[in-house]
Amino acid sequence: MKLSSKLIFFIAGSKLALGALFVAILPLVVNRIASDFTNFSLEGQRKKVMANIGKNGVETYLAGENSYGSYTMLKDEYIAIEKAPVSLHLDTIRTTKRIVETDTLSYRVLSATFGFKGRNYLLEIGKTTASINLYNDSLQKFAVYVLVLLIAISIFSDLIFTRRLIRPLGQIIKKRLVNSKFPFIENQTRVKTTTSDFNYLDESLISLMNQINEAFAKEREFTANASHEFLTPISILQNKMENLLVDESTSHQVQQSIVEMMKTLERLKKISRSLLLISRIDNAQFIKKERVEPAKIINEIIEEISHRMEENNINMEVKLSHSFAFDNLNHDLLFQLFYNIIHNAIKFNKKNGSIVISDTLKGKDYSILIEDTGMGMTEEETRQMFNRFNKSNSSANTGYGLGLAIVKSIAIYLDLKLQVQSKLTRGTTFEIQFKKIEGNFSGMSSGAKA
Amino acid sequence: MKVLIIEDEKTLAYEMEVFLKKAFFICELAHTFNDGLKKLTAGLYDYILIDLGLPGGDGLELLRNAKRSNPDAAYIIITARGRLEDRVTGLDMGADDYLSKPFFLPELHSRMQAISRRKFKIEQELQSIGEFLIDLQKRFMVFQDISIELSRKEFDLVSYLFLHKNMVLTRGQLSEHIWGTFADDDYDSNYIDAHIKNIRKKLNAYAPTEWLETVRGVGYRIRKH
Incomplete structure (x- = not known):
């Protein structure tokens, strides 16, 4: 679940729970407040009555009678004073029933005894509970409405605010993690946010990316320097051996040993050159501004490599139905890419096997497929095939394990999509996808057989 | 022919000298920028080989x-x-060719020869190998008046061996000359042998080819007396 949804659910949930709790205890609270208020007003009236009696005497009310009683018009309030036994002492407020003119009504009644001029009197001031509850209910209803409205408004504003608040997080994730491609040179601009945590996250990710960039740059630099530094000593050794080989005093036996040494040196030379090539590609030291026709390159390679096919009696079928040209490529690199793939297709093929080179056009994407009937690879081998120094094929016929690492570097550099499908003992298919056709559309079909 | 080798790796310069001497070049060596400059102002040379990374200054x-x-x-x-930019600038500045280290010495020699043919327009006569005649410039081979159909790579092989006649060339040297850095990485492959076999087959139809020798375990050689 998304963070913003979680936050909204939590905030809304907690608000609703609090609201529900409030609604649940509202009647109790309101009752309590109403009761306290009633008590307070009853006490107030008693004070007034007592003050009046103190000033004018109890006869103001009794007027010679034994008791006095007075109602308001709707009988919702009454006051009564009567003589009481000397022994009676009361000072209570309670809810009780009273019969007033044949009606039995529930009253909140203040009962208090007081002495006046040697006599004991009972004062009762009552207020109908109905009149108390009258406001109580509508007050409660009103409070609930206001509460619901407030909760709704606040949830809505929370929703908007949370989304705004969280937005930079989404932007950071999208910009730094989803859309970013190694090397992380582009997109170094900060995501705008006033939230310091997001700033911190963004800064941390940028610094992490810079560290990765730096580490890779160092690795590339090391590879480039190391392989480059190897070339001079290799050069010296190689030229010394060459001179020794053709020296008149060198016997045939020694010559044979020198050739063996030269072969070994050749391996070292190839490895150094390949590593240097990879680091040059990775360091973007090749210009990619050429307009190149992949189909032409394929034909160049076939001419170059045909001797290898004859050697293993491999049949090559070229079924290219388009000849598109693509801009922003590098002829030599593309040549190297196809060369290595086709070379592998020959090298890891079966005797009398075949290779089919075809192409497809899906929408604007143009792909060249190179399919061999070779020994194929397991899934594990397919996963690792582009790693440097990987020699997955268990056959004795191996190279240095750099050919496909070069292919991968070139594909990344030239922005080509590379896909491989392989079935053990059945063969391997490489698909090289070129982005977007740009002009130069001419249907060409060639069924050259090599 | 005089050659000035400006190369800071002394051993390397020396090995180049040893090889070129065999091909009858007179060599002088310089190991630093200033040394090179001094020799250049003092003498005249037919070939000047310049290493780009020199102590004391840039080779360019x-x-x-x-x-x-x-x-x-x-x-x-x-x-x-x-x-790449070194190669481009170098060639722009008037260098005739460009060799990346490590290179094979016969390759250096063959490049020098190629420049001579191009630059000095040395008219070479038809030269004989066995009963055949070869024209390295116009790239053909004949037996009496019959032109022999060799593929581009087959002719490259013959002319490379011919240029270094009486010298054995290894399969590695031959394949790098023909395929450059695309030379195959598995050395037990016998495609050079296959080419030689084809060449022999084509030539044997006209005359014997015992001058094209296989040196067992080493490589191939054209014998010419």
């Missing part, structure tokens, strides 16, 4: 100076830097 700078004092010489840049 030296090339610019050298072009003034020795405008007619053939220039070959030799470098381990192998950067």
Whole structure:
């Protein structure tokens, strides 16, 4: 679940729970407040009555009678004073029933005894509970409405605010993690946010990316320097051996040993050159501004490599139905890419096997497929095939394990999509996808057989 | 023919000298920028081989100076830097060729010869190998009046061996000459042998080819007395 949804659910949930709790205890609270208020007003009236009696005497009310009683018009309030036994002492407020003119009504009644001029009197001031509850209910209803409205408004504003608040997080994730491609040179601009945590996250990710960039740059630099530094000593050794080989005093036996040494040196030379090539590609030291026709390159390679096919009696079928040209490529690199793939297709093929080179056009994407009937690879081998120094094929016929690492570097550099499908003992298919056709559309079909 | 080798790796310069001497070149060596500059202003050379990474200055700078004092010489840049822009600038500045270290010595020699043919327009006569005649410039081979159909790579092989006649060339040297850095990485492959076999087959139809020798475990050689 998304963070913003979680936050909204939590905030809304907690608000609703609090609201529900409030609604649940509202009647109790309101009752309590109403009761306290009633008590307070009853006490107030008693004070007034007592003050009046103190000033004018109890006869103001009794007027010679034994008791006095007075109602308001709707009988919702009454006051009564009567003589009481000397022994009676009361000072209570309670809810009780009273019969007033044949009606039995529930009253909140203040009962208090007081002495006046040697006599004991009972004062009762009552207020109908109905009149108390009258406001109580509508007050409660009103409070609930206001509460619901407030909760709704606040949830809505929370929703908007949370989304705004969280937005930079989404932007950071999208910009730094989803859309970013190694090397992380582009997109170094900060995501705008006033939230310091997001700033911190963004800064941390940028610094992490810079560290990765730096580490890779160092690795590339090391590879480039190391392989480059190897070339001079290799050069010296190689030229010394060459001179020794053709020296008149060198016997045939020694010559044979020198050739063996030269072969070994050749391996070292190839490895150094390949590593240097990879680091040059990775360091973007090749210009990619050429307009190149992949189909032409394929034909160049076939001419170059045909001797290898004859050697293993491999049949090559070229079924290219388009000849598109693509801009922003590098002829030599593309040549190297196809060369290595086709070379592998020959090298890891079966005797009398075949290779089919075809192409497809899906929408604007143009792909060249190179399919061999070779020994194929397991899934594990397919996963690792582009790693440097990987020699997955268990056959004795191996190279240095750099050919496909070069292919991968070139594909990344030239922005080509590379896909491989392989079935053990059945063969391997490489698909090289070129982005977007740009002009130069001419249907060409060639069924050259090599 | 005089060659100036400006190369800071002394051993390497020496090995180049040893090889070129066998091909009857007179060599002088310089190991630093200043040393090179001194020799360039003092003498005239037919070939000038310049390493780009020199102590005391940039080889390209030296090339610019050298072009003034020795405008007619053939220039070959030799470098381990192998950067594309070096190659482009070098060739733009008038270098005739460019060799990346490590290179095979016969390759250096063959490049020098190629420049000579191009630059000095040396008219070479038809030369004989066995009962055949070969024209390295116009790239053909004949038996009496019959032209022999060799593929481009087959002719490259014959002419490379012929240029280094009486010298054995290894399969590695031959394949790098023909396929450059695309030379195959598995050395037990016998495609050079396959080419030689084809060449022999084509030539044997006309005359014997015992001059094209296989040196067991080493390589091939054209024998010419």
